[in-house]
Amino acid sequence: MLFLKPRPTCFMKLSTSQKIFLTIVCFAVAIVGFMVKLPSVFRHYDKELHTLFYFLAAGFLNVLFADNKLIRHILIFAILSLMSVSIEYAQEYSNTLLRKMIHGRYDPEDIIANTKGLVAFSVLWLIYFAGRLIYRNSVKKAE
Numbered sequence: 750m751l752f753l754k755p756r757p758t759c760f761m762k763l764s765t766s767q768k769i770f771l772t773i774v775c776f777a778v779a780i781v782g783f784m785v786k787l788p789s790v791f792r793h794y795d796k797e798l799h800t801l802f803y804f805l806a807a808g809f810l811n812v813l814f815a816d817n818k819l820i821r822h823i824l825i826f827a828i829l830s831l832m833s834v835s836i837e838y839a840q841e842y843s844n845t846l847l848r849k850m851i852h853g854r855y856d857p858e859d860i861i862a863n864t865k866g867l868v869a870f871s872v873l874w875l876i877y878f879a880g881r882l883i884y885r886n887s888v889k890k891a892e
Contacts, residue, residue: 763813768813768814771813772809772810772813775809776806776832779802779806780836795859795862796858796859796862797862799859799862799863799866800862800863800865800866800869801866802863802866803829803833803862803863803864803865803866803867803870804866804867804869804870805866806829806866807825807826807829807866807867807870807871807874808870810825810828810829811825811870811874815874817878817881819878822871822874822878826867826871829863829867830863830864830867833859833860833863833864833867834860837855837856837857837859837860838855840854840855841854841855
């Protein structure tokens, strides 16, 4: 009887173009979401939502693209940081351009909250990365 190794069903193998398409769609939705006013129910949690979004965005992009490579993680961190600042400036510019406030104003506290989310994910990712490295080295030494 032939024994086959079971394939994991929880992860799909996506091509690079599929990953990029998925990322573009998700971030287009996110950018539109950041440009529109928050419903009044969520306004008291604005900074927490910023932190949570950037934490999840970092996780999403790292799962899709980092492949446990530190340089890719750093690149993702830098891109999301740039996006954080860009969105804040875009909010301010859109208010000036449209002569109507569709969102808030440039808020440095939002950028700080975004950075907190990125740093929190990075700390978890670096702990995982270091633990994995230590484990692999210990397995190699045991062989």
